[in-house]
Amino acid sequence: MQKTPAPQLDDPPSGAPLSGLERSALRDLLIHGPKSRAEIARELGMSRASLTRVTRTLMEQGLVAEGAVELRGATGRPSEVLHIRPEGRRFLGVKLTSDRLFAVVTDLTAQALAEYDEPLASRSVEDVVEQIGGAYDRLAVEHPGMAAVGIGLAGDVASVGGRQIVLQSPFLGWREVPLADLVSERLGVRASAENDVRALTAAEHWFGIGAGYESMVLITVGAGIGVGMVVGGNVVTGANGKAGSLDHLLVDGGGPRCERGHRGCVDSYLSNAAIVAALRTPGLDYASVLDLARGGDPAARQAFRDAGHALGVLAATLANAMDPEKIVVTGDGIAVTELAGDEIDAAIAANRHPDGAPIALDIQPFEFAEWARAGAVLAIRDFLRF
Numbered sequence: 001m002q003k004t005p006a007p008q009l010d011d012p013p014s015g016a017p018l019s020g021l022e023r024s025a026l027r028d029l030l031i032h033g034p035k036s037r038a039e040i041a042r043e044l045g046m047s048r049a050s051l052t053r054v055t056r057t058l059m060e061q062g063l064v065a066e067g068a069v070e071l072r073g074a075t076g077r078p079s080e081v082l083h084i085r086p087e088g089r090r091f092l093g094v095k096l097t098s099d100r101l102f103a104v105v106t107d108l109t110a111q112a113l114a115e116y117d118e119p120l121a122s123r124s125v126e127d128v129v130e131q132i133g134g135a136y137d138r139l140a141v142e143h144p145g146m147a148a149v150g151i152g153l154a155g156d157v158a159s160v161g162g163r164q165i166v167l168q169s170p171f172l173g174w175r176e177v178p179l180a181d182l183v184s185e186r187l188g189v190r191a192s193a194e195n196d197v198r199a200l201t202a203a204e205h206w207f208g209i210g211a212g213y214e215s216m217v218l219i220t221v222g223a224g225i226g227v228g229m230v231v232g233g234n235v236v237t238g239a240n241g242k243a244g245s246l247d248h249l250l251v252d253g254g255g256p257r258c259e260r261g262h263r264g265c266v267d268s269y270l271s272n273a274a275i276v277a278a279l280r281t282p283g284l285d286y287a288s289v290l291d292l293a294r295g296g297d298p299a300a301r302q303a304f305r306d307a308g309h310a311l312g313v314l315a316a317t318l319a320n321a322m323d324p325e326k327i328v329v330t331g332d333g334i335a336v337t338e339l340a341g342d343e344i345d346a347a348i349a350a351n352r353h354p355d356g357a358p359i360a361l362d363i364q365p366f367e368f369a370e371w372a373r374a375g376a377v378l379a380i381r382d383f384l385r386f
C-alpha cells in the first residue's frame with residue numbers, strides 16, 4: 001500500500017490520561033462524526049462550563065480541532081463544529097495467525113498509514129512477543145510515538161481478575177497467556193489483546209457499516225466461521241470468552257463430518273476447507289473451486305449452494321436470538337454470498353421465526369489487512385478505555 005509521510009504531532013502522545021468526560025466526548029466524535037459544542041453538551045448531559053474544559057483539554061492534546069463553519073440544522077444557521085484530528089495519535093494493530101504476523105499503523109480514525117507482515121519465527125510466547133516488539137520498532141521509524149497496541153488472534157480471550165488473558169488459542173498452541181501485559185512490558189505502551197472476530201466486530205461497530213448501532217451481528221466466513229455480537233452498544237465477550245460460538249450449530253444431522261468429527265454443522269458446509277472437501281477431488285484448493293463454480297461446474301456450484309444454505313440457517317438463528325439492527329457478513333469466503341444468494345434467502349425464510357421481520361444481510365468486501373486494522377481499533381478503544 002502507499003506510504004504517506006508521517007504527520008507531525010503537536011504534542012507528545014503520552015499526554016495526561018483523559019478523564020471520563022473527555023473520553024466520552026472523543027468517542028462521540030469518533031463514532032458519530034463532527035458535531036457542534038451544543039450538540040455534544042446536550043448528548044452527554046454536560047454543562048457549558050464543563051464542556052469548555054473538556055474541549056480545551058482535547059484540543060491541547062491535539063485530539064480535536066474546531067472545524068470550518070458549516071450549514072447545519074433546519075434553520076441553516078452556520079455553526080462551528082468540533083471534529084477529530086486523525087493525526088492526533090497513531091496506533092499499532094497486529095493480527096496473529098498460526099504462521100504469520102500482520103501489522104498495520106493507523107491514525108485515530110483507524111485509517112491505515114502503513115502495513116507490514118512477516119512469517120512467525122516460532123509460536124513460543126516469548127518469540128511472538130519479541131516479534132511484535134520488532135514490528136513495532138520497525139514501523140516506529142516512520143511512525144514514532146504510537147500510543148497503544150492492539151492484537152487480534154483466533155482463540156478465547158477474557159478478562160480474568162482485571163487482566164486480559166488468552167485462555168486458549170489452538171492455532172498457536174497457547175493456554176492462559178497474559179499477552180497484552182507481556183507486549184506492554186516489552187514496548188512500554190498500553191497493549192490489549194482480543195479474539196480476532198470480536199476485534200473485527202468492534203471495528204465495524206465503531207468505524208464501519210455498524211457505526212452507531214446499538215445492536216449488530218457480524219459473521220465472518222473463511223478458514224473458520226466466526227460470530228461477533230454487539231448488544232446495548234457493547235461487544236459481547238461471555239463469561240469464558242466464548243460468546244458467539246455458533247460455528248458448530250447443527251444444520252443437517254446427515255451432513256458431512258466437520259474437522260472436529262461431528263456431522264452436518266455450519267462449519268462442515270461453510271468453511272473454505274469444507275467447500276473444497278465437498279468436491280472429493282485431490283489437489284483442489286479454495287481458489288480453484290471458486291473458479292470452477294464461477295465457470296458453472298455443477299459439483300462446485302452445489303458445494304457453494306450447500307454453504308449458502310448453512311449461512312442462511314446461521315443468520316436466521318442469530319436474528320431470532322438477538323433481533324439485531326444489522327447483520328454483516330464478511331471474510332475471505334465472502335464469495336458464497338455471490339454464488340448462493342437464493343439458497344441463503346431460502347434458508348433464512350425457512351428458519352426465521354414466523355413473526356420475525358425480514359432480514360437483509362449487509363455484505364462487506366474483505367481484505368486480509370482488515371484483521372490487523374481491527375487490532376488497531378482495539379488499541380483505539382483501549383486508549384479511550386471503552
Ligand SMILES: [Zn+2]
Binds near residue numbers: 258259262263268
Ligand atoms: Zn462441527
